Structures are given as structure tokens and as C-alpha cells.
Amino acid sequence: MPPPETVEAVDENDEVTPAETHPPASGRLLVVAIGASAGGLEAFTDLLDVLPPDLGIAYVYVVHQASGRDSGLAEILRMHTAMPAVVVNEELPLQPDHVYLAPPGIQLSVLGLHLVPTPRPTDRTQYTPIDALMSSLAKALETCAVGVVLSGTGVDGSTGLREIKGVGGITIAQDPETARYDGMPRAAIATGSVDLVLTPPRIAEELQRIGRHPYVRAAYARRPGDELVIHQEHLLRIFTMLRNTSGVDFTHYRPPTIRLWLPGCSTGEEAYSVAIALLECLGEESSAVPVQIFATDVSETAIEHARNGLYADSIAADLSPERLRRFFTKTDGGKYRIAKAVRDLCVFARQDVTRDPPFSKLDLILCRNVLIYMGAVLQRKLMTVFHYALKPSGFLMLGGAETVGAQADLFAVIDKKHRIFVKRPIETPSDFPFPVEYNPSRSSHRAPRLPAEMHTPHSFQNEANRLVLDRYGPPGVIVDENFQIVQFRGKTGLYLEPAPGDAAQSLNLLKMAREGLLHGLQTALYGARKSDRPVRKEGLRVEFNGAGHEFVLHVIPLSAPGEGRHFLVLFETAGTSEAAHEVTSAPPAPPVAA
Template sequence: MIPSSLAKSKIKSIEKSGTQRSFTIVAIGASAGGLEAITLFLQHLPSDTGMAYIFVQHLSRDHKSMLVALLSKTTEMKVQEVEEMEKMEPNNVYVIPYDKEIEVTDGHIKLIPRPKGKPMNLSVDVLFSSLAETHKENVIGIILSGNGSDGTRGLKQIKLAGGLTFAQDESAKSGSMPQSAISEGVVDFVLSPKEMAEEILLISKHTLSKRTSKKEMPEDQIENSSPDLRTILQLLQMKKKVDFSHYKMNTIKRRILRRMLIHKITKIKLYSDLIMKENAELDMLYKDLLINVTDFFRDTEAFMLLKKTVLPRLLKSKASGDTLRIWVAACATGEEVYSIAMSLIELQYRKASNVPFQIFASDLSAEAIREARKGEYSPHQLKNVSPKRIARFFIKIKDKYRVSQALRDVCIFAQHNILSDPPFSRMDFISCRNFLIYLETAAQKKAMATFHYALNEGGCLMLGKSETIGTSAQLFFPLNKTYKLYSRKNYAGSNRMPDLIPLLSNRAANEKDLPANALQKKTIVPASNSLSATFDAVLLSKYIPASVIINYDMEILQFRGPTSKYLIQASGKASFNILKMANVEITFELRNAIHHAIKSKQTVYKKRIEVNRNSVTDTFQIVNLEVSPLESEKDEPLLMVVFTGREIELDAYMMKGKISNSALKDRRIKKLEEELASARYDMGSITHDQETVNEELQSANEEVVSSNEELQSLNPDFAVALPCKT
């Protein structure tokens, strides 16, 4: 909050908790093309938003910047370099000097002289991350035009802290900086500089952006006992299968308030109503709640200690033929998993160790697990990985790097809830960093008991730098308090698997307290003997078109209407597979339509299919197919297939259209050529899908291995629970 003199060269971003500044800081980062963008932004921004603006741009150390003079012409706000001011005030613009670098020390931004010839460090990331750590939700991060990926990680930190994030749209002259953040999914608003200014003005007028007291915290605006908060948590539990009531409620409320601010909603009741109507918003809140920040070799010193002492000791302790087993809990997108794997492979090579190892990695987020399994990372994400390691463990794929097969093969990824799913067992080392800080005390204790159960005797646990074992000192003793390394204690009574925090087993228990409108889509109209119901039944039986409901395995689940013209049960083994029952002349088009409906999730039509040509009666059938995805409350995706057709007399058809036999042949040839082209296209598509299926099979195999591990952890408890026969 208070920048010191140039001699001290510090900007204090914040005072201690309880005395925060009550205004928002807008942090703006840019590189090439950034001057034009910041100029447009300030030109359209009123001078009385009540916010402070701090701007950092990648500039050459050897050319004196004229930023202050240039920006002063575009706004009525005072523009100054940060080292000239005594404290940060609202309605002011602050510029980081071109000849300074930014570092962070004890939560404060520090300006240090930048040596000649040295490129600027990731100053945008440093600025954003520091402000996020100290100002929490009172930060708005903006990335304007620029090259590279500086700012992406910082925006993620701002979003994690409850702040809002912006990135410039296609109007950016150099789009790689904003595009990097957009592709990472950490941007709330993608706008032009002019539109950003308009949005910032709206946010500044929102009640959630204003606090009347320095001691007032935003989350205080939502009571823990609020029925609307309870409704939101129940919806998350019911639809996402995660009980967030065990998480720190202030964190949950900050995420909710962030979403409310994005939608310009002032009351939690209105947001509760929105989330009940819009599944997409529930998805966005869920994603916000699970947002995570991770890096390769995060906390370098901790990894050095791990590689020098802990891992060698564990490898040495394994008997011949044993496997070193590691669990990385809350693994996010896999960076830490692969970091540990690289360290172990290097240790094996240097010490000629032949001890095999397996890393089990889990996370609550299915999306994060998919990214981890893919194992593809941008150069920015690999900034902590040495060129030597990149050359050894990664393969360049376009603009990204993919982990090598050797690295991928030793890592198994699975979606897993530490609090409610059976734990892995017989582990030698567990890493769970920066997850416990989000849990309430009781849930933390449960997680620690789970880790104790999962570890072998003498096994090690590694936590995040802000975490401790808390009230679980009877389970672990510290190996290194600085880097949060612990060893498992033998503790009487701790060998049973800890009780899991259950999800509500009966769905009704989840739904009983929800407002009626949250469940309106599930309303079932009771059967009735009324005249209307009878009328509907007769109409359906007489006039409904031939149709069936099928699943994605092509199995028919229900028949409606006169389907015998199109479907028939063949002799031999009974089957309800629609392709086996269908008239052979429509099988090709039917298969094609179903394939495309599954792939596109859209209705697919196939019209004027000629079948059942009868040389005796000189007639044929024209069949139309319609395949539509069917919305269902069941988890299983379904399709509705509708058949319509009519019989045509060939002579009348030819006379009406004045079509000759040769023209009919030509049309038939053209039809066959179209079918051949379509078949070739489908073969290419099927080949691509086969590659995708192979990847999914690998993922499924990892899930099976993970489930097997969980089941093995349950076996000892079942053995204890079973009564002895006498």
C-alpha cells in the first residue's frame, strides 16, 4: 500500500489483515503494442472510479521511457512513477519505471535496479501475484497487447484470490500475451480497451466493489446460515458430487461473490436463482472453486531436499523386487507429478538403482486430470524446467511440449475425492501441497488420518509451505519444518481406514430442502384416466411415426409406431441392435446418421433413401430418417430414431417427372458415388475416433488401476469386520 523512498525501494502492497485499503487496485500488464492499448483504455475511463491503477510494460533498459508524459495527456488522473509517490491513492495511475525490475520480499513489491543488457523478468506475473497475495479480492488484473505469456500465472493467482481478470481481444497488435491467458481459462472478460474501461466503470459502481469500513470483509455480506448459500452448496453436491460444506466457508463465499460481481448481481438470492436456472453458471462456479495454481518444481529448495535426502532414503529402503509407491494428492494438471517422476528417473540413472517406482496422482477436478493425462505444457509452464530436462523428458509438439512416454508410463492419474473416496494404500511417499489450507479443521484432520492410513511404516508426507499437521501430531513427526516434510508415526488404533465423509446416499436427502423451482425439470405428471389422457393415448397409438429409442451401443430400448416396415428380428440369436434389425438397404445411411448425431450432438436427417424396389408391382419405397439426441434425466445418453416413408409406383413416378430409365440409372450411380464418398469420409473420421478411443482406453485403464488400489485398501477392513464362524 505505501511505497517508500527510492533508497528503501519498496511498495508495501498492504497493511496487515484488518486494516486493508478499501479501494480496488487495477493492475495492468503489457508489452509490444501495449502503449496504444493503455492509451485507449485511459481515454475512455472516467477519472473518478475510486480505483488505483498500476501499469507495467516490457521496455528496453537502454531507452528512457516517456510513459508518464505520454499517459498524462490521455487522462485527468495523476500519472506518476511508483518511486516518486509516498502512498498509493485511488484515482491515480502508477507506472513501474523502465529501468527497474520487480521482486517480492515478505509480501512486498520491491524495485531493484535492472542491469544493462538483461531482459526484464516476468514483471507482470510478479506484480499480479504479489497484489493477489496481499489484496485478495480487491485486485483486477488486465493483460493488454504483448508477446510471450507473462501475466498468465499472475491472472490465475488473482482469480484464485477472488479478483477479476481481463484480457484484450483480437484488437491487440501482439496477441500472444492475452491469448496465453485466455487459452489457460483464467480470463473473465475478453474485451477491447474501450470496452474494458466501460466494464471497469460498471464494476466500480457495484455495491460489492465498495466497503464502508476498512475492517469490513466482503464475505461478511453473506451469512453462513443463509438459506440461499445452503441451496447453492446442495446444488453443487447434488450435481457435482462434491460436498463443499467441509471447505472453509469464507473461501466459498469469496468465489460466489466473484461470480456475483461478474454478473452485476447484488443479492445472493438472485445468484441462487440464476444458478438454479443456468447449469452453465453452476459449472463456472464449480470451476472457480477448484481453480488451482501449480508449477514444475514449485518451491525449488523443497524439491532439492526431496531429491537429496528423502527419495534416496526411500529407494534404499526397498527390498529387491519391491516397487516404490508414491501418491500425489490434489495433483492439479500434473506438473508436480512429472517433477517427482523426473527426479526419480535421474536418481535411478545416477545411482544405477533398479528399484521400480509408480506414481498415483489424483485430483477432484476431472478437467485437471484430463490435462494431466495429456501431459502437454507451454514454454511458459516449463519456465522452471532446465533445457537439459526439457530435451530429455519432453517432445516438441507444435507450440507445446509433451512429456515423454517413459515419463508418462510411470504416472497413473485418476479423479478422486480425498474426503469421501477410499484412499490408496501401501504408499511410501505422499505429496499433498496447498490443499489442506482450503479445508475446515475437521476435514483437515480427516485428510491427515487418511494419509496416515495410506502410508507404510516409515513413509513420508510432504505438505505445502503454508500448511502444518495441526492437531495430528500423534500421527506424524517433522523431518523438516521449513519445507513441511513429515514421517509417519506408529500410532495405536490408526491402522483401520478412517471413516469417509459420506455423500448423501439418498438423492431425496439432497433435494428435500431445495426450492421447488430447482427441481421443476424433474416433475413427473401422474397417470390419469381423464378424457384428455385417453385421447392422447389413442392418437399416439394410431398416428405416431415409426420410431425407436436407442443408446450409444445401438441397442433399442423402446419401440413406437409401425416399425415392422423398417426393422425386423432376423433368425438366429436374438438381438435388439438397430443395425442388425434394420432393412439392409437403409443400414448404411442409418449407421452414418447415428454416428454423426453422436459426434455432433445435433439432429441428423437422411432423406429420400430408395428401398424395396419390387419388379413385379413396379414399386419402391422412399424412406426418410431422423436421428436426434434425446434429453433424459438418466446419466445414459440416448437417441431417438424416426422412420417415415411412402410407396411410389415407378411408372407414375417416371411420367410425373418425365424421367427416363437412363436418367434413373445415372441418378442411382450418382447416389452410389455419394455413398462411397461418405463412406471414405467416415472411414477417416473413424480412424481419428479410434485414436481418441485408444487414448480414452489408456485413461480408463488408469482409472481401473486406481480403483483396484482403493479396493485393496478396503480389504483389511472387511477382513476385520467379518464375524468369525465358530
């Protein structure tokens, strides 16, 4: 490996000879999809006036037009460029240095290196010809796709740009301040998937720079199907350049973990199927890409079944011999057990998705055929929770009969047929109720049986207990000897938030403490555990939503026959009550008699 100082950087302004401006016949063509609506023609002609006609790039221009009327668009554009302006009335091969136009009422898509015209859809679905073109371009050409959104109203083009960005292409939006109608550029920018925001003349200059850059030439000279592989030695060279430039050494940073959550996982088949699909997709890179799949269900019995990973021999009828051999082992009893490599990717935990804290910083949530069992109010609440749990641009996949419903402001459609949505780049509503009212046992022991009346859904006693707790009782948690949360009491979102990582770490009280809480909480917990007496700490402050909140912390030891030691942790708003001081100052209660 050469020393860092010998690494040569390529000047992005380097010129190339005319012979280099066209890709080889066996290569791939750089194609720019340009979408516009009202005010877009003015922007596009401003772009063409500056754009050289010999960059070796193909341009496809789609503008919203009324069906059945010839706008004379081709003639107008020919006055602004020396490139042929071709109206696509039939399937045509894409050629460099051509401008292709969609006739009124026709939708264009890219198949291979061909443009395919189809009639405008006649059903009631929203007509989005720009999204249709860009989406097909992303699938066909991947890194050789460029998407540009110009002036217009509505949101057409936003989804298409996101898909181009997702496959490594380049995305550009017109500066909204220069657009006659800024709706489409602003909607595109709001997706977080736009690389550059420029005026039309600057877009032309950027396309010239891209088209003549040696890196781009090399990229689209690769054959379809070729993968861009970064070897370890190349990665180290990149890290060296970053260190020399920024002073930060990324050499020993852990690679990012791809995080998934499957609420309602039942007995684990779906979670293991997702793990298998990821292992197959990653191939030889699977060992280098950390994966965490959190699979949860309200049924403890189902979770235990899922953890065991043991299934009847009848699954052989649904699996290929290769998958059966690679991902399963046959037991002495004739059943099949999931291979350890698959089980290691999955963390199973009991969880009531409507009430327990969600995971966070997730790349994907698969919640298939769970919402159909919930009413509209609960569905809306769950959509907000999912939005909170996902990373920016994280994905949500629902069942075939499910949708985000009224929460379309939180999620955008990526694939309507397969019910795949993406998180919109907006703040999760700050007033959504953090789902921690339910009290499931989190310990490894089976939860004790509750009295029969507590199992009755409409029990008056249960409802009264809930109202008293919510209105008068301070929120808190019960933790075990190792400070793992086994029960939530009331709404603790002001003090606690889910922590990233595996399920065991995510439910550790010290890991979940919000900013400002950790030191006081840690001192109180260890003090109560050492002395086996209640501990009360006043004057503590926690930071939440940019504001400080003062509170009193109580840690009270609990004991019961046959159970390990536990602690009740209460968060009391400062000045609300003196009664808790009397309780926590008293000696610990004797164990409850059996």
C-alpha cells in the first residue's frame, strides 16, 4: 500500500478529450430525467441555453400536459439546443446527445436502454408521470441515473428522486426561490433525497461537470450487473485521507448496524425468514455487516416458541433443498431447528406494541397483518410510534390489506402494491402519548397470575386503578437487581427513552435515562441496593425537548416470597407532594407472607 502522500486526487474540473465524452458501445449511458409542471418550460429552456450539446448524455423531459393537444413543445425546444428533440410515440433506443419528450397523455418508462411509451392510466390513481419515469430509470440504470425536478405544483417527482438517490444516482432540484411555482421543488427537497439545489443555468453547468468527469465515465462504463467493490486497502486509504483532512480517525469505528423491528412476530417464522433473506442478499459480505432484528409479540408462549427456533418437518414442503440445508439442522425427533447463524441475528422479546416503549433508530419496521386487528384510534397511535422509531428515511412495510390511513403526512408510499412506505422528514408529533401505560413482566420468570377480575377487559377495578395511577400517582418503573425494567407504571416518557442496541440493553434503566438524570439515578439505585433501604434525592433536573424539569427521585426496595429483590423507582414532580417523603423515610416493609 503506498503512503498517503502518494495518493492522487482527480480535479473535478479536469477536461477530457472528445473521444472520452461518449461511453463505449458495451457501456452504460448516463440518462437525465427532467420533470416539470407549471412554469417548467421557462426553466428548462434556461437550462438548455447553457447546456453543451455534446456531453454524451441522453435527456428525457416530462411535463404535465393535457391529453389530446399538441403543444408544439419539440419546436420550442429546438430553438434552444442543437440536440435533436424527439417525441416518443413508439419504443425507441436511448441515444446520447438527444432530448426525448413525452407526447400529451403518454407516460414514459425506461426498460434497459429503451424508452417505452404507454397510455396515461385510466383508473383513479394519481397521475404522476415524473415519478413513473424516474422510478423506472433508477431500476434500469442505477448509478447512471440523474433526476432533476423543475418548477411546478404538487409533489410529482419526489418519490422518483428518492428512488434514484437510493440506487446511488444523482438528484437535483431547482432553487425554489427561482421557480415560478415552487411546490414541486420544495416537495422534492423535503424528502431529504436531493443532492443539489441550483438555478437552471447552474443545473446545466453541473450536468456538464458530471458528464465530463472521469469518475462518472468510469462508473457508467461498467457493465450492467457489475458491483462496486471497495477493498479493505482502498477503505484504509480513504480513512487516511479523511484523517489528514478532518483530524478524525475512522479506522476503528464499527460499521453501521442495519436494525429491523418486527412487532407481532408470533412464533418467529417471519423474523427468521427476514434474517435468511438478509444473509442471502449480503452473501460474502454478511460477516462484515452487523444486523439486528428485534422480533416482539404480546404472547409469551409464542416468544418462547420463536426463541427455540424448532419447527415441524412439514416446513420442508415450503423450502428449497438449498435453504433447508444451509439454514436448518434436523433434530433426533425429526423436526428442523433454525441454524445458529440465523438465530444470532434475531432478538425475541415480549411486548405489547400498543403500550410498551418502541425500539429506536430503526432502518425497517415490518408490521404485517397486525393493524387489521386494531381500531382507527389505535392505528393512528401506532403510526406515530412507528414514525418515532424509524431513522430518517427509514421504511415501513405493512400487510396486503393495511395502509397508513390518515397518517399519510408521516409516511410516503414507495411501493403501493407491496405496502412499502418511507418515513417523511418531519418531526414526530411531540404530543403523542409515549406508550408505557401497560405493565408486562420483563423478567425471565413467568409473570404471576393476576386475580381473575384483573383479566376482565372492562373490569371496574382495573379502570379505577388506571385512573388513580394516571391522575394522582407519580410515574415510575420496577427494576430487578440488575436494574433491568420489569414493569412500567404511568407515563415515564419525560424521564426515560428507549436506548439503541439489543433488547436486554434497551430495557436497562440506566441506559434509558434522559439527559441530566443518569448521575442522580445511578447514585440512588446503588445506594438503595447496598443499604436495602429507601433512597430519596431532591433537586434533580432532567432535560426534555430543550427544557429542564425539576423532580424528586425515590428508589424503594421491594421483596416478595420466591422472587428476587426488586426496586420501585418513582419520578415525582418537585413540590407536588410531601406524602412520598413519609413513605420513603419509613423502614422497608416486611416480606409478604405466603
